[in-house]
Amino acid sequence: MNKLIAIVNVIAWAGFWAFGYLALTAEGLTDTQLVVAAVLAFAGLVTGVVAYMKLVRVTEQSGYAKSSKQLDAAARERAQEEWGK
Template sequence: MKTCSITCVVGWAAFWTFGALALTSDPAQTAQLMLASLLAVGGFMLGISSYLKISREVC
């Protein structure tokens, strides 16, 4: 349970951090924009999957 909670926090932190970088990056630098977007999507998937796993175990 503790590992899943840490994974959830790390996933959401990655989502918000890289999402903000994707939104504030220069549109001319497409490589930086795409990398930040892909990392934000990865963080979202990790955060939501671990959150759902935690919510199923507690209830």
């Protein structure tokens, strides 16, 4: 499953860059073609970000990557109280 998410991630980012480049630099395209390229680029962006975030979460849970050092709720509250002093 992780490999599938990684493949989707690569394809999504490739689509984002390819269609984004077309939408920004192509000359002689109709308005419809530009809108389609922009929509496909946006879909690639959203899919790429979601797939990347899933990959990050999976690698942190498996121990392959270091976990992000997020504070628990109590430590966050203490830090917020001390910040204003």
